[in-house]
Amino acid sequence: xxxxxxxxxxxxxxxxxxxxxxxxxxxxxxxxxxxxxxxxxxxxxxxxxxxxxxxxxxxxxxxxxxxxxxxxxxxxxxxxxxxxxxxxxxxxxxxxxxxxxxxxxxxxxxxxxxxxxxxxxxxxxxxxxxxxxxxxxxxxxxxxxxxxxxxxxxxxxxxxxxxxxxxx
Numbered sequence: 001x002x003x004x005x006x007x008x009x010x011x012x013x014x015x016x017x018x019x020x021x022x023x024x025x026x027x028x029x030x031x032x033x034x035x036x037x038x039x040x041x042x043x044x045x046x047x048x049x050x051x052x053x054x055x056x057x058x059x060x061x062x063x064x065x066x067x068x069x070x071x072x073x074x075x076x077x078x079x080x081x082x083x084x085x086x087x088x089x090x091x092x093x094x095x096x097x098x099x100x101x102x103x104x105x106x107x108x109x110x111x112x113x114x115x116x117x118x119x120x121x122x123x124x125x126x127x128x129x130x131x132x133x134x135x136x137x138x139x140x141x142x143x144x145x146x147x148x149x150x151x152x153x154x155x156x157x158x159x160x161x162x163x164x165x166x167x168x
Contacts, residue, residue, distance in 0.1 A: 031057035115142035123148035130161060 016022045030037045034054065036046045055061050068088075076084035093105040108114035119142040123129065127148040131139065134155045143150055153161035 033057055111136075112138040112141075115139050116145060117142075119143050119148070120145040122146075125149075 013022070027039050028036050029039065030043075032046070032049050032051045033056065034046060035043050037043050049056070072086060072088070076086065078084040080089065089107065093107055096105040096107075097103065108117065115136075115138040119129070123143075123146040125147040127146070128151060129143050129146070129148045130151045130153070131143060132155055133152045151161060151164055153164065
């Protein structure tokens, strides 16, 4: 049975490769930075990381992470909502609230999580979201979780949006 499935998967992968759509994993052999070494290749300029501030391998950040491991251990063993909120989370959120002049702050572990929580919380069935079809997957998923009406238009094609709105 697995032989036939393996043949089917191999065939599909061959089609993906032939179409130029196969993406091989790049293995980074150095800390994240402006320049990195990929696999056993030369050093290259890294233009695709989220390390915008260049802090991924900053010695101060690495030292703080080592100190945090000694103090709190490795990982939270749960999501924040259940039993993963620690005093350090609340301290940071309070400092951010004081800086921003807001009543409270909630930190998410990723932008994907933030978008998953934002739209569902803020938008109801009386709301509508107008969204580019090429938005990041986290925005699309976040909007899907809400009860809002959804209007997706083709990238850079507002006429597509106008036809959708006039049709319905």
